Amino acid sequence: MKFLIASLFLLALLAACGDESSSSVSPEPGDDSSSSVIPASSGDLQSSSSQKSSGKDKSSSSIEEKSSSSVSDKNSSSSVVESSSSIEIDPICVDGDTSIKDGYGQRRYRTCRNGRWETDSSARLDSLDSLAAIEKNKEHPNMDSLFAGYNGKYFEFEDPRDGRKYKYLKFEGRSEDFDAFTTFYVMAENLNYGKMIPSGTTKFDDSVTEKLCYVDDEWFCDNHFGGLYTWAEAMNLPKVCDSVAVDSNDACKAITKERSPISGEGYLNAIWQGICPDGWHIMNQREWRYANGDIRSKILWEENAGRNSDGLAIIPSGNGYSGIHEFTYMWLPAESEEKFAYSMSILSVAYETHSVDWNKDSFKSIRCVMDEDNPLAKN
Numbered sequence: 001m002k003f004l005i006a007s008l009f010l011l012a013l014l015a016a017c018g019d020e021s022s023s024s025v026s027p028e029p030g031d032d033s034s035s036s037v038i039p040a041s042s043g044d045l046q047s048s049s050s051q052k053s054s055g056k057d058k059s060s061s062s063i064e065e066k067s068s069s070s071v072s073d074k075n076s077s078s079s080v081v082e083s084s085s086s087i088e089i090d091p092i093c094v095d096g097d098t099s100i101k102d103g104y105g106q107r108r109y110r111t112c113r114n115g116r117w118e119t120d121s122s123a124r125l126d127s128l129d130s131l132a133a134i135e136k137n138k139e140h141p142n143m144d145s146l147f148a149g150y151n152g153k154y155f156e157f158e159d160p161r162d163g164r165k166y167k168y169l170k171f172e173g174r175s176e177d178f179d180a181f182t183t184f185y186v187m188a189e190n191l192n193y194g195k196m197i198p199s200g201t202t203k204f205d206d207s208v209t210e211k212l213c214y215v216d217d218e219w220f221c222d223n224h225f226g227g228l229y230t231w232a233e234a235m236n237l238p239k240v241c242d243s244v245a246v247d248s249n250d251a252c253k254a255i256t257k258e259r260s261p262i263s264g265e266g267y268l269n270a271i272w273q274g275i276c277p278d279g280w281h282i283m284n285q286r287e288w289r290y291a292n293g294d295i296r297s298k299i300l301w302e303e304n305a306g307r308n309s310d311g312l313a314i315i316p317s318g319n320g321y322s323g324i325h326e327f328t329y330m331w332l333p334a335e336s337e338e339k340f341a342y343s344m345s346i347l348s349v350a351y352e353t354h355s356v357d358w359n360k361d362s363f364k365s366i367r368c369v370m371d372e373d374n375p376l377a378k379n
Contacts (some may be wrong), residue, residue, distance in 0.1 A: 093117055096202045109321070111202060111361065113243060118339075120361045137322055138215050143223050145299050146315070147188065149308035154188060159277045164192060168370070169311045173290025182290055184377075185370035186283060188313050190226025190330075193275055194233075199320055204239040209275050212320050212363045225317045225324070228363035231341040234282065234331045235261065235274045242360035245338045262335030267342070271377050272333035276368035282333050283367040285355055287376055288344045295353075296346070300325055303348040312367075314346055320363045329356075329364040 093099075093112035101108045101117075110117045147154065147167065154167040167188040174181050194209030196218050204210060211227030214220035221227050232241035241252040246262055256262075261272035269286040276282055296306025297313045302325040306314070318324040326348045334342040336357035343364050345356045358364070371377055 098200050098202055107321075109200070118361070119359065120363075137324070138217065140219055140223070141300060141324075143299070146224055146297055147308065147311075147313050149294075149298050149306075150311035150313070151309070152311055154311070155185075157187070157277075159193065161277065162193065166191075171291070171311065173287070174292060175290060180290075182375050184287065184290075184374040185372075186287070186312070187280075187368045188311055189224050190315075190317060190365040191276060191368055192221050192226040193277075194227055194229075196221060196227075206238045209233060209236070214318055214320055214324060220317075220324075224313075224315065226365050228317070228320050228365060229275070229331065230363060231331055231335075231358075231360035233275070234364070234366050235272065235333060243339055246335055248338075261333035262341070267332070267334035269376060270333045271371065274333065274366065276366070279371050280368040281371060281377070282331065283344075283369045285332050285334065285342070285344070287369055288330075288332075288353060288355075290376070291353065301348055302326060316346075316348060317365050329358065329362075331364050331366050335360075 092115055095112050095114065097112040099110045099112075099117065101110060108119045110119050112118075150169070152169060154169055156165055157168050158165050168185055169188055170183055171186045172181065172183050192211070194211040196213050196216075197204075197210045198216050199212055201210075209229075210233060211221065211229055213227065214225055230239070230242050232239055235241070237246070237255055238251045240249060244252065246252040246256055261267060261270035268284065270284050271281045272284070273280065274282045291310075291312065293310035294306050294308065295310050295312040295314050296304070297308050297315045298305055300315050314328060316324055316326050317328045318326070319329070328346050329343040330346070332342040332344060332355065334355075336342055339360055340357045341360050342355045342357050344353050346353050369377075
């Protein structure tokens with residue numbers, strides 16, 4: 001009896017081992033019974049199959065989502081995907097319309113011309129985003145020390161057109177290589193002449209000189225910042241000259257005639273009055289190249305303020321919306337191409353000045369130089 005019981009127990013163990021072994025055997029490729037080998041997952045496969053055929057595969061959808069998420073997070077192409085997904089196609093616009101567009105850390109002020117949006121000027125968003133920054137842009141700085149640091153003599157000139165008075169000085173300039181020295185008389189303030197127009201203006205009047213004032217506040221124009229002008233306005237040319245090459249338009253050529261300030265290589269030392277008073281001209285690139293001394297004011301600059309030892313008292317006048325503590329640009333009588341012209345750039349990040357070209361519709365400052373007693377105006 002004991003032998004019989006032991007035999008039955010042994011047979012039961014062998015049967016159990018056989019079942020376990022067969023359940024773990026992997027089916028051969030092409031085996032029709034493979035779908036029944038793992039019954040727990042066969043239902044999932046059937047469900048997935050029916051969902052795919054209906055175009056609503058939840059399982060597949062979740063896999064794709066996870067896959068794309070990992071690519072966005074870890075793959076270097078994620079930035080490309082993000083960039084391309086954020087690109088917006090601008091709708092067709094109507095000439096004369098204006099808009100403000102934010103992107104890439106900049107706020108762009110645009111005007112529609114020839115059915116396309118063109119940027120007139122831009123400002124850093126971080127200088128506009130907070131109430132504190134906005135108030136800082138609008139606050140009236142103390143200008144009492146503007147001319148501090150200069151030990152020479154300032155003269156005073158009264159513009160007969162509007163009675164406005166400007167400080168000017170006999171500037172002692174030296175060339176970039178310090179091999180040549182010269183002197184000329186130049187205003188120590190940006191020109192402030194004309195009628196203020198609000199930012200965003202699209203209709204202009206060629207019969208009057210029109211200027212922009214920083215943050216649409218005439219206080220800035222009247223307190224040494226001066227007016228901000230488009231290039232054509234500063235050159236005293238019709239507004240159309242901001243959007244066409246001067247020598248290609250009859251209205252522009254009627255004023256420039258044979259003495260264009262922008263043709264050939266002559267723009268470096270062009271003597272062009274523009275909107276400066278009679279007997280004065282817009283400071284040209286050659287004259288700016290002699291201004292290699294300490295020309296920055298002691299005030300307003302957040303970085304690299306000067307001592308104004310040379311007396312020009314250059315301040316960061318901004319672009320009309322921001323930047324009165326950071327930069328200034330001065331128009332030159334020099335067109336670079338159809339819609340662009342040169343200006344002198346004076347930034348807070350460096351002491352040197354250099355020329356850059358900008359859209360003519362941008363608003364920038366100008367300095368006026370006296371024609372008389374100016375050796376550079378005769379060569």
